[in-house]
Amino acid sequence: MIIVLKQGTAQREIDSLTARITAMGDITVTPIIGTDLTILGLVGDTTRVDENQIESQHCVERIMHVAEPFKKANRMFHPVNTTVRVGGSVIGGEALTVIAGPCSVESEEQIVGIAKAVKAAGATLLRGGAFKPRTSPYSFQGLKYEGLELLQAARRETGLPVVSELMSPMDIDVFMDKVDVIQVGARNMQNFDLLRQLGRIDKPILLKRGLSATIEEWLMSAEYILSEGNPNVILCERGIRTFETYTRNTVDLGAIPAVKRLSHLPVLVDPSHGTGKAWMVEPMARAAIAIGADGIMVEVHNDPAHALCDGQQSIKPEVFSEVMKDLRAIAGVIGRSV
Amino acid sequence: MIIVLKQGTAQREIDSLTARITAMGDITVTPIIGTDLTILGLVGDTTRVDENQIESQHCVERIMHVAEPFKKANRMFHPVNTTVRVGGSVIGGEALTVIAGPCSVESEEQIVGIAKAVKAAGATLLRGGAFKPRTSPYSFQGLKYEGLELLQAARRETGLPVVSELMSPMDIDVFMDKVDVIQVGARNMQNFDLLRQLGRIDKPILLKRGLSATIEEWLMSAEYILSEGNPNVILCERGIRTFETYTRNTVDLGAIPAVKRLSHLPVLVDPSHGTGKAWMVEPMARAAIAIGADGIMVEVHNDPAHALCDGQQSIKPEVFSEVMKDLRAIAGVIGRSV
Amino acid sequence: MIIVLKQGTAQREIDSLTARITAMGDITVTPIIGTDLTILGLVGDTTRVDENQIESQHCVERIMHVAEPFKKANRMFHPVNTTVRVGGSVIGGEALTVIAGPCSVESEEQIVGIAKAVKAAGATLLRGGAFKPRTSPYSFQGLKYEGLELLQAARRETGLPVVSELMSPMDIDVFMDKVDVIQVGARNMQNFDLLRQLGRIDKPILLKRGLSATIEEWLMSAEYILSEGNPNVILCERGIRTFETYTRNTVDLGAIPAVKRLSHLPVLVDPSHGTGKAWMVEPMARAAIAIGADGIMVEVHNDPAHALCDGQQSIKPEVFSEVMKDLRAIAGVIGRSV
């Protein structure tokens, strides 16, 4: 951590600040005195230093981080890739993960039919929303608990583990029982109360990146889960909010190699939410694998034109089969498999 | 609502889509046929039309909204300003609201002392965080339930109604009992589960704008609360996330006249979180009132350099008194009072 | 074009506005009258309608575009892909374009050496900056006219056509003589005076996307060049500015399929400027090709650690050879070649 002091800070203020910092833990403070500016370089266990507190000192102009603030999510301290086991599937290993299914579960016939189709095409997990976060209170909000039951039916029929989004801490017990991977949506990425509670279970958590979350904040949200004891975190890039409105969001594919360098956690890409356009899913899925993602999460619907949600960004099972062919070919180029 | 059709859409597809739409409710569809493009204009109760569903039709290129999607929050249907009563105070009336207090409650001495000081300077409500949403799991997370008790003590001593942030739906009952205004933080602005539950009580809700929320999404989150039956929603602009990093966030003051035009709900500005810099609070507070906000929410701490949270953006009580003088003068210019 | 009228607009105002619009050209106005809102749908030659002028009418609430405002750049009116010939190379055809070379030309030995190396690895054009747009007036600004001479030398030695950035309209004649493709940098993407002048020559123009330009604005800048008569426009995505600071910019790969759908112009990706990190160039280049770009533009330097500019994002010739191997493999997957 670097502390930039205000011009004209007196030596006794520097001494007093240094004493205060060293009292916080095992930290060494090195002053660097320039003509115009004095800075203090801190090394040691700086996670104990509350940056806001230091920044509010009268003599402090501003603070700059050197080390990343996340520890358990940090590759520096855990150089080996984390893999997460779900059923017979391993997420983050050499083989790519493909999570496919409808935006929302609508009926047993629908979810079982789609599950069979995506399994046949090579999907490794089934997605399906039971509780849907919708911008409008007047939009379809999902089948809720009934949706979870229907996902169970689809799992029984196909053997595919199921992924579904949790919206309330009150439903954790039900999700423990009914789903294989609990999804935290982009809008809840900094719902710290929820994250902390999900850190106390051992179910795999799929943590989507928030619409305006930096890579660092995303990894700090993973840290919330990891720090409570649950090591099974899977990240998922799904597009960030920018000034561009042609696509629903802007997929930040550069975040994939960035996360791979900064962290040991597996990271997927959701080309459906990221682009919001069915015709863009196939090229974006190819690019996601080409850049090094551990897999994709994609919306597939047997009848997008009648889907109760997100039909405009869902692809049909037959298109999904084509996507899978592309992914197999690209995976081969970069030394992975599907 | 406007539906832009793909080039070369056949008449029978137009007919079929029109039939499907009119079956959704009391909607009139007017086709406008150009050389290159055909568009359908929809009027009537278009809230029944699920845009995603229409957008997923094969012949649809894209959809454009004409009417705002919020109804109960919409000034078009409720031309008169909403006012929210809290204790003896009215939020959204001619007199400005000034909510002041520390980022977090730290001790009885601290919160009571600050409460007295801000009351003396003219604050109308006391703020104080008991549950703190922090980016890092290793930062101070608030005194929690004990913090709520200390807020009660400060209210008893000063008579100021208290505002505090709720992070979990499991704590709604406690907050009903202990605070006068429940704050929903920026990170939970689209925690729809929480919003819906807050719509079922009648306690005033202070809804902060999310870091990357459009004005429309913010009003849709207010709509979640209103649609469940709670009319007491107060909006609060606290800065949005942009590419600029000099300030913590970019305060979007243009959102104030925008919200005033689009909605009847009261709207405040938080110059402390918005700028992240104590020395910027005073000018930003002046500007907030000058542009027409119904008041401000500001962090005041007796000893920012030892604050457990956000000291860098907190002002001292004596600076707060100066801010109040400015606000009184500016309020006079625009025909309001403090 | 859709015109949304203010609530309560009188019929005579609608008639007067309609008359004014139809006087502007061959335009049909269809009114759609709802309970709360009236909208006017315009079809015909709406390029003649100045949106600002209409929007300033007293009865107009706002305007919405239906058709894209670009014509010559629009795939709707030019369904076939444009290809641009440079030397023996074709940009926008089945074979991918690879433009490689140093950020800036530094010496004859440097540019000739790099030119030979990138040619050997498979590059089809040589890039090299002679005039450098630098944020700071105190940074190295390029060798200027001498740099153009050195590029000529590299072209003579290797036969590679050369690409270099133009910063002033006063240098167009020199560039006509010395380079094969004139680059317009991101910061000049809306330097309309320059664009217009470049539309009056027939030299191919490489038009980089501005840091905060929407896809529509980018295509409108292409339209400036095309509308003056120069059909040889090549687009290049190089990252947009977002809130994320880990990478220098955020590469918007979704813009590639978007541009391909909206326009017939060839489009490249610059993974060097887009990411600002040498170690990210290889995965981003793979993703660019996988998503459908017509090629890449990449910074290669024989000695990045001593480069006078952008060394941190330049790769060495031997890494470039590896990138080329990847691109060949990915090109094969999507039915293209290098």
Next chain:
Amino acid sequence: MIIVLKQGTAQREIDSLTARITAMGDITVTPIIGTDLTILGLVGDTTRVDENQIESQHCVERIMHVAEPFKKANRMFHPVNTTVRVGGSVIGGEALTVIAGPCSVESEEQIVGIAKAVKAAGATLLRGGAFKPRTSPYSFQGLKYEGLELLQAARRETGLPVVSELMSPMDIDVFMDKVDVIQVGARNMQNFDLLRQLGRIDKPILLKRGLSATIEEWLMSAEYILSEGNPNVILCERGIRTFETYTRNTVDLGAIPAVKRLSHLPVLVDPSHGTGKAWMVEPMARAAIAIGADGIMVEVHNDPAHALCDGQQSIKPEVFSEVMKDLRAIAGVIGRSV
């Protein structure tokens, strides 16, 4: 400047890098060695250090700035406010500057009429576009040289100094002769060739902030002009590009106190371009003055509904008179005058 080294950097690499840096000028390098990271703190004349060059060293993870990179624009080295004299008017002094006039000059009658009206209401300078930067090549591009002549006529009639936008370096001589303040538009803020040439004259330059320019980049563009010898730079905030689309841009009023702290240059606000909505100009102008801007630049048109450009954001002379009344009242509150 802080250099963060890669984990495991050997001592001889540190020594070699240190030697290289100290060879660049009068710079002291202090190493700070932590358990996981080593950082180098640089003080002295770090403007000589090319950050890109350092960042491209193999052992360097990344670089962080401590000092601002601008010198002549920096308040640290020029604590006293700069004032710019234009005719009898002083920009940046105690009295506020009000630049008013139409988006574009349309006719002698129009510009002289508006000039008289805005002068009567209290404007201190007249604005009027002769060369217009338009997103579309098909929109009205201004009266060009004829427009400059008409501005001269308005100046003769009213005595108001005139401000107009320059788009090409080829027109500098004409502008030297015809206008009193040369405006550089947002889209040319990083047209470094133009900035450098404007640094070689002594005419006051009004430098608008680019749509996606950070405050630091804006001040670096001012530095381009200042470093060539022209001290007469006036800054103008006009809104930045964000995800919010309700307003044309997002006015970053927080940039005003930020610029005042970082620099000694005068800074204005343009509420017309910033919001794009005539009804928002008045409240935004009030807020601009309340936050400490040195004045405003506002579009006034006698007949917005027939304006050839930007009518939707222009106010009528009678509204402008009301705005002036507000500004006088607010100026009084903060100890300034109009």
